Amino acid sequence: MNVNIRIEHALKKYGDFVAIPDLSLEIRPGEFFTLLGPSGCGKTTLLRMIAGFNSIEGGDFYFGERRINDLDPAKRNIGMVFQNYAVFPHLTVRKNVEFGLKNRKLPKEEIREKTDKFMKLMKIDEYADRLPEKLSGGQQQRVALARALAIEPDVLLMDEPLSNLDAKLRVEMREVIKEIQNRLGITTVYVTHDQEEAMAISDRIAVMSNGVIQQIGTPKALYQRPANRFVATFIGRSNVMEARIYAENGEKGLEFKGGFRQPMHNLGDVQNGQPVVVSVRPEELIIKGFGNDVRSAIKAKVVYSTFLGLNTHYMVEFEDGGRAEIIQESQIDDIISNGTVIDLGVNAEKINVFTEDGLTPLIV
Amino acid sequence: MIRKKGFNFWVIASLAILALYLLFMVYPLFKVMSQSVIDADTGGFSLRYFKQFFSQPYYSGTLINSFKVAVSVAIVSLVIGVPLAYFYNMYEVHGRKTLQLLIILSCMSAPFLGAYAWILLLGRAGVITQFIQNVFGFTIPSIYGFKGILLALSLKLYPLVFLYVSGALKNMDNSLLEASANMGCTGMKRFLKVVLPLCMPSILAAALMVFMRALADFGTPLMIGEGYMTFPVIIYNSYVGEVGTNHNFAAAISVIAIIITLFFFLMQKYLSNKYSFSISAMHHVQRKKASRLGSFFIHLFAYGMVALSLLPQVYLIYLSFRETSSAGIVFLDGYSLKSYQQVFSNMGNVIWNTIRICGSALVIIIVLAILISYLVVRRRNMINGLIDTLSMIPYIIPGAVVGISLILSFNNKYMPLVGTATIMVVCMCIRRIPYTIRSSVAILSQIPISIDEAAESLGAGRVKTLVKITIPMMLNGIFSGAIMSWVTLITELSSSILLYSFRTQTLNVAIYTMVSKGADGRACALSTILMLFTVISLLIFNKFSKDGEIMM
Ligand SMILES: Nc1ncnc2c1ncn2[C@@H]1O[C@H](COP(=O)(O)OP(=O)(O)O)[C@@H](O)[C@H]1O
Ligand SMILES: [Mg+2]
Numbered sequence: 008m009n010v011n012i013r014i015e016h017a018l019k020k021y022g023d024f025v026a027i028p029d030l031s032l033e034i035r036p037g038e039f040f041t042l043l044g045p046s047g048c049g050k051t052t053l054l055r056m057i058a059g060f061n062s063i064e065g066g067d068f069y070f071g072e073r074r075i076n077d078l079d080p081a082k083r084n085i086g087m088v089f090q091n092y093a094v095f096p097h098l099t100v101r102k103n104v105e106f107g108l109k110n111r112k113l114p115k116e117e118i119r120e121k122t123d124k125f126m127k128l129m130k131i132d133e134y135a136d137r138l139p140e141k142l143s144g145g146q147q148q149r150v151a152l153a154r155a156l157a158i159e160p161d162v163l164l165m166d167e168p169l170s171n172l173d174a175k176l177r178v179e180m181r182e183v184i185k186e187i188q189n190r191l192g193i194t195t196v197y198v199t200h201d202q203e204e205a206m207a208i209s210d211r212i213a214v215m216s217n218g219v220i221q222q223i224g225t226p227k228a229l230y231q232r233p234a235n236r237f238v239a240t241f242i243g244r245s246n247v248m249e250a251r252i253y254a255e256n257g258e259k260g261l262e263f264k265g266g267f268r269q270p271m272h273n274l275g276d277v278q279n280g281q282p283v284v285v286s287v288r289p290e291e292l293i294i295k296g297f298g299n300d301v302r303s304a305i306k307a308k309v310v311y312s313t314f315l316g317l318n319t320h321y322m323v324e325f326e327d328g329g330r331a332e333i334i335q336e337s338q339i340d341d342i343i344s345n346g347t348v349i350d351l352g353v354n355a356e357k358i359n360v361f362t363e364d365g366l367t368p369l370i371v
Numbered sequence: 372m373i374r375k376k377g378f379n380f381w382v383i384a385s386l387a388i389l390a391l392y393l394l395f396m397v398y399p400l401f402k403v404m405s406q407s408v409i410d411a412d413t414g415g416f417s418l419r420y421f422k423q424f425f426s427q428p429y430y431s432g433t434l435i436n437s438f439k440v441a442v443s444v445a446i447v448s449l450v451i452g453v454p455l456a457y458f459y460n461m462y463e464v465h466g467r468k469t470l471q472l473l474i475i476l477s478c479m480s481a482p483f484l485g486a487y488a489w490i491l492l493l494g495r496a497g498v499i500t501q502f503i504q505n506v507f508g509f510t511i512p513s514i515y516g517f518k519g520i521l522l523a524l525s526l527k528l529y530p531l532v533f534l535y536v537s538g539a540l541k542n543m544d545n546s547l548l549e550a551s552a553n554m555g556c557t558g559m560k561r562f563l564k565v566v567l568p569l570c571m572p573s574i575l576a577a578a579l580m581v582f583m584r585a586l587a588d589f590g591t592p593l594m595i596g597e598g599y600m601t602f603p604v605i606i607y608n609s610y611v612g613e614v615g616t617n618h619n620f621a622a623a624i625s626v627i628a629i630i631i632t633l634f635f636f637l638m639q640k641y642l643s644n645k646y647s648f649s650i651s652a653m654h655h656v657q658r659k660k661a662s663r664l665g666s667f668f669i670h671l672f673a674y675g676m677v678a679l680s681l682l683p684q685v686y687l688i689y690l691s692f693r694e695t696s697s698a699g700i701v702f703l704d705g706y707s708l709k710s711y712q713q714v715f716s717n718m719g720n721v722i723w724n725t726i727r728i729c730g731s732a733l734v735i736i737i738v739l740a741i742l743i744s745y746l747v748v749r750r751r752n753m754i755n756g757l758i759d760t761l762s763m764i765p766y767i768i769p770g771a772v773v774g775i776s777l778i779l780s781f782n783n784k785y786m787p788l789v790g791t792a793t794i795m796v797v798c799m800c801i802r803r804i805p806y807t808i809r810s811s812v813a814i815l816s817q818i819p820i821s822i823d824e825a826a827e828s829l830g831a832g833r834v835k836t837l838v839k840i841t842i843p844m845m846l847n848g849i850f851s852g853a854i855m856s857w858v859t860l861i862t863e864l865s866s867s868i869l870l871y872s873f874r875t876q877t878l879n880v881a882i883y884t885m886v887s888k889g890a891d892g893r894a895c896a897l898s899t900i901l902m903l904f905t906v907i908s909l910l911i912f913n914k915f916s917k918d919g920e921i922m923m
Contacts, residue, residue, distance in 0.1 A: 060824050080827045087828040093821040097843045107829030151825075158829060 009036040010071040010161045010194055012057065018065030019052050019218070026052045027218040030066070035211075037192040039185070043205040044215035045241070050198040051166055052218075057196060058164050059083050070161055081110075083162075086155030086193075090167040092147040094139040100126070100150050101135040107158035121157055128187065129153040145176045152184070156191065163188070163195040169204065181208050202242050206230070214238050231357065236365025239286040246287045246331035250360075254279040261285060261360065264327060267305045271355055275371040282363045289320070289334035291354040297347070304350030307331065312342050323349065380834065385746055385754045388739065392761045395797050399776035400629075400768070406622035406779055420623035430605060434627065437586050437601040440520050444585035445578050447525040451676060452532025453574060457562065458669045459533070460540040462661045470673060472909060477680035478530035479905045481862045481879055483590025484898050486523035487886045488683030489514060490595055491690070519595035524588060526680040528581045535577035539570040545654040571646040579639040583632060587769035589865040590883055602628055603771040603865055610775060610869055618779060625772040632767040684902060691899040695892035702892065710892035714900070718881060718893070722900065725878040728792050729860040732799035736807050737853055739800070741845065744811035745837060749823065766805045770865035773798055778869060790872035798866045803856050807849075814848035815841070854912040858905050 012034040019027040026049045034040045042050040055061040057068060059080030068075050075083055094103050104126055108118045126132040129149040131142075139147050148168060155163060168184070169177045185208050188195050199205050205212050206226040214221045214229065214237075222234035233239035236247065250261040253268060259277065260270040263285075277283075295304055307323035310330070319342060321333040333351070343349060360369040410417035424430045455474075464470060492499050493514045503511055514522060543566070551557070551565045567574075589603040596604075602624055609621040661669055694705040743762060746755040765773065777798055781788035788794040818841065826836040842849075864879050871880045878901050885894035 058824070058828060060827075079832075080824070081830045081832055083828075085828050087825060089819075089821040089825060091819055091821055093819060093825040095822065095826070095840055095844070097840075097846075106826070106831070110830035110835070154825075154829065164828075 009192060011036045011038075012040075012162060012194060012196070013069040014053075014057075014066065015069075016066040017053070017056060017063065017068065019049070019056060019061065020064045025218065027056075030218070030220060032213055032220060032223060034194060034196065037194055039188050039195045039197065039208060039210045041197045041199060041205045041209035041212045042215060043199060043202060043212050043241075044221075046200050048215045049218040050200070050215060053215075054164055054166055054196060054198050057162070058085055058087055084158070084160050086158060086160035086163045088148070088151050088155050088163070088165040088168045090170055092139075092144070092151045092171070094147050094150050094154070096139050099136050099138055100131055100142070103139065103150055104154045104157050106154060111158065121159075125153040125157040128156070129183075144172050145180055148172065148180060149183075152187070156187070156193075161194065163193050165195065166198045167200070168197075169199070170201075177204070184208065206242070214241060216241075232368070232370065233286070233359060234368055236284060236286060236361050239359055239361075244289055244332065245359075246289065246292065247365075248285045248287060248329070248331065250283055250285045252277045252279060252281040252283060263305050264325070265306055266302050268302070269353055269355055271360070273356075273370050274360065275369050277369055283369060284361050284363060284365050285353075286359045286361065287331070287353055288357070289332040291357045292331060292333045293352045293354060294321075294333065294335060294343075295350045295352045297349055299350045304352060307349055307351055309343050309345050309347045309349060311345055314342060323351070381746070381750055382754075384742060385750075385752075385758065388743060388746070388758055389754060389761075391739075392758065395777070396761065396764065396801055399773075399780040400764075402780045403622045403625050403772065403776045406619050407626045408623075409619060411617065411619045420620045421627070423620065424623055424627065429600075430624075433600045433602045433605050434631070436517075436592075436599060437603075438631075440517070440524065440592070440601060441582045441586040443517075443521050444524045444528060445582045447521065448529040448532045448581045449574065449578060451525065451529040452577065453536055453567075453570075455529070455673060455676060456533045456536035456540060457566065458673060460537055460656060461658060462666070462669055463658050464669060464673060468913070470677065472913060473677045473681060474530045474533055476906065476909060477677060477684070478527055479858045479862065479909070480527075480684060480898070480902060481590060481864050481883070482524055482527040482588050483594045483864065483883060483886070484687065485527050485680075485683045486519060486591045486595040487894075488686050489519060489523055492683070492686060515595060515597040516599045517596075520591050520599065520601075523591050523595060523683075524585050526683075528584055529676070529680075531580055531584075532574070532577040535573045535580070536570050539573035540566070540656060543569055543656055545656045548656065568646065572643045575639050575643045575646070579635060582635060583767065583769070586628075586632065587771065587865055589771055589868065593887065603769060606771045606775060607869065610778070618775075621775050622779060625769075625775050628769050628772055629767070632769065636767045684898075687895045688899045688902070691892065691895035693892065693895075700889060700891050710896035713893050714896045718897065721876050721878055721881045721897070724792070724875055725861055728795050728875065728877060729799065729857065731792075732796045732803070732860055733853060733857055735796065735800050736804050736856055737849060740804055740807035740811045740852075741842060741849065743804075743808050744815050745841065747808075748812055748815045749820075762808050763805050765801050770802060770863070771869060773802055774866035774869035777866075789870075790875070792875045795867060795870050795875055795877075798870055799860050799863060802863070802866065803859060806859075807852050807856055810852040811845065811849060814845045818844055851912055854908045858908055861901060861904055 014033070015031050017027055017030045019025070030053065042053060044050055052061060056063050059075070059078065063076050070083070095106065098106065101122060104122045105118055108121055113121075123132065126135060129152055131146060131149045131153060134142060134146065139150060142150065148171075151168070165184075169180050172180060181204055184197075197205075197208065206229075209226060211223060211225055212229055213223045216237055222229060222238045224232075224234075229238060229242045233242060233245075239245045240247065248263065250263045252274070253260055253262045254277065258270055259272075259274050260268055261283070262268050305325070307325050310322040310324050312322070313320040314337065317337060318334050319337045321335065321343065322330060323333060324330050361367060362369060407420060408416055408418060410419060458464065459467070459470070489497075491497055493511065494500065495513070500511055503509065512518075547565065547569070548561065551561050556564055586601075587603055588601075589607060592599060592601045592604055593607075606621050606624050606628075609617045609624065660666070690702065691710050692706050692708070693710075694703040694707045695701060695709055696703060743758060747759045768776075777794055778789055780786075781794060788797070822840060822844070823836055826840045827833070831839060861877070862879055863877075864883055867877055867880050868883060871877065876884075878897055882894045882897045882901070885891040885897075
């Protein structure tokens with residue numbers, strides 16, 4: 008139990024198409040690790056390489072010290088949970104959960120005992136003798152999870168296990184998964200394209216795009232210090248604004264279009280006049296007031312607003328036609344009416360700055 | 372893939388199956404082709420059999436006749452089968468399940484038996500003919516020749532159209548119908564503009580199937596054709612040789628037949644590609660209540676068709692209980708079980724032959740079909756792709772041609788199979804297996820690969836996964852396919868009639884040989900027994916299949 012997973016220079020090709028060019032990562036023992044990325048970025052491909060269902064065109068895969076590249080999937084001691092549940096429809100819930108244990112040729116009592124334990128854990132013991140078709144999607148996924156866990160695998164692999172469930176069940180099941188994983192402390196690789204789900208459930212997340220890992224980090228790190236523009240916009244919401252660096256009299260900062268200057272204390276290696284992109288989350292845009300001088304604020308016009316109770320969202324338009332979203336804690340005053348020109352500032356500690364191509368962070 | 376274990380098992384299975392196909396199908400077909408261009412007298416290359424065929428209207432006319440029969444039967448079957456399927460699936464019909472069972476039942480006997488019964492009913496001395504003659508004083512037109520063939524075959528084959536089109540209609544999404552109704556397209560217009568095009572792939576497939584069967588049917592023309600010769604008859608004649616056997620000539624006709632069926636197969640493929648789209652219903656079609664008059668018409672049509680097509684079989688059952696002369700060949704007044712006594716005392720071996728030959732064929736077909744579909748779907752590679760293609764060839768080879776090809780190939784001292792039960796089993800396997808493979812492939816394709824992977828990640832090897840997970844999941848579908856196979860096997864005639872010997876005579880062959888000589892109580896008893904087999908099989912099928920879905 009509790010192995011770490013190490014992948015070094017993994018290469019995956021489907022014919023001539025390179026799905027994963029060169030990928031390395033390390034997953035810690037007992038960690039809940041998530042592969043997150045838009046559909047088609049290669050998450051499933053990587054997971055199936057770990058599981059042994061995909062061929063590996065290059066690189067090395069290790070569970071602990073053991074290289075598993077050529078190990079039969081049946082011998083990797085993995086538990087796998089699929090998007091479409093993949094419960095065996097012709098076997099009862101109990102038989103499903105038993106299946107892996109029987110393949111290990113364990114003694115009868117032990118099989119029974121473990122089956123009972125995991126059915127109870129997943130709260131499906133009352134359906135033990137039913138066929139899966141009589142169960143709801145959530146219950147079927149519980150069966151699949153119990154079945155995967157019953158063999159006490161070294162590694163638990165899950166490929167979008169919640170995407171076939173409705174929104175409410177999805178939230179409920181992700182709590183279940185998180186809690187069980189915590190309790191058993193089993194190294195888990197989880198695949199999803201839903202960033203909110205990934206944030207809620209993971210210890211660490213690897214954000215992928217086009218077969219390449221963009222960033223690995225805790226949910227907090229990814230949200231607050233994204234490594235590039237892709238991560239900034241993929242995780243949570245970000246307004247991307249163009250700006251230039253100014254460096255005068257020992258002071259460094261950002262000069263936005265229109266001339267507003269924001270001093271910054273955490274900029275790394277930058278040059279005066281260098282064009283950059285600034286990623287500002289909606290809650291990092293601050294409404295400072297109305298009718299100030301253009302040098303002391305970013306001017307924007309409210310296009311429309313949405314009142315959501317706790318927060319109020321404003322869609323604003325800059326003078327150059329670009330748009331941005333602002334989230335403000337709802338005030339007791341009136342909502343700013345459409346068409347009003349407002350003055351904006353930014354939360355300098357929180358915003359992120361990247362080189363013009365969006366690939367390199369400039370905050371240190 | 373990375374696995375090394377189990378590698379050998381699958382490769383060996385692939386190679387073994389390939390070898391079987393090469394030996395029992397490719398080689399025989401090659402043999403037919405080569406024999407067709409070899410002069411029996413000189414042993415050299417010659418096209419004289421083709422010349423003979425095309426220069427003598429007696430022979431070449433059969434081609435036109437066959438063609439006329441097949442096209443007409445296909446059209447009539449569509450005209451009956453498509454509306455029937457439409458009504459059955461769109462409207463409330465009383466006794467749905469029974470109706471479907473009866474429709475299926477009416478296509479589950481050899482066509483020649485229908486022809487035989489129609490002769491007894493409407494023929495020159497037929498009971499209906501004489502009844503009308505006596506009561507109304509006029510003679511109904513003769514049913515011998517083309518008309519009779521058309522009647523017997525259409526009533527036997529329209530159920531295939533019904534089943535295919537029903538399948539398509541079941542897969543149609545109700546919202547499509549609702550959407551077209553929303554846009555003001557209803558009734559007949561909707562049937563023509565929406566329903567028909569959506570069912571077109573199935574209609575074309577059904578049309579091809581009916582066409583092939585009608586083309587290849589051998590018993591009906593002989594029975595009721597009275598000189599209206601079709602090409603399977605010529606093949607048969609030139610093989611059994613009323614005027615001296617001529618294998619090479621039979622081979623030449625076979626080659627011509629294959630070319631024709633191939634042409635129609637390709638045409639069907641081309642047409643259905645144009646119409647191909649995948650539809651899968653989320654909301655099944657809601658059956659409506661028809662208006663009073665409409666409902667009356669629908670029931671009259673549906674049950675009328677069923678009654679008409681079952682009439683021959685019912686009449687044969689009736690005859691089987693009639694008193695007969697001691698030889699069994701003349702019906703007398705009164706009723707008795709004499710025909711059955713004669714059958715059971717003299718022909719027990721025929722029943723046993725049927726069970727043993729068709730049973731072995733069935734087992735082999737199922738095992739091979741599972742294995743082949745698994746290889747084709749789950750372990751796609753060049754060899755398995757080749758097997759896939761090869762396994763489809765018998766679709767377009769008429770039964771008589773399969774028979775001839777086997778005879779030509781295994782009539783030697785190395786593999787003297789002619790006259791054995793083996794050759795009949797082989798023939799049945801070759802003819803039936805494409806259907807079973809198709810249905811197995813369809814079932815297997817619907818099982819997500821993740822099921823296999825789940826089993827594997829839980830420590831089950833590939834073979835174990837196949838045996839414990841995949842096959843049990845396929846079982847329901849395989850079972851319904853198997854019963855259909857069984858029924859087709861026990862009613863097979865066009866190749867058995869060429870291959871059977873005194874020791875391997877089956878029920879259907881026995882019936883044929885008897886009725887071809889005239890009225891016969893024993894034949895009626897045998898056909899009733901055969902029908903009983905069929906009915907029992909269908910009832911078992913109905914009991915076990917989940918949705919009554921028939922896999923042809
Ligand atoms: N079996 C396959 N053959 C060819 N290309 C594939 C195959 N599986 C996936 N791909 C391609 O690899 C890329 C990554 O796919 P996948 O791993 O399924 O993405 P994700 O799970 O992140 O949505 C996609 O471009 C996809 O089209
Ligand atoms: Mg995926």
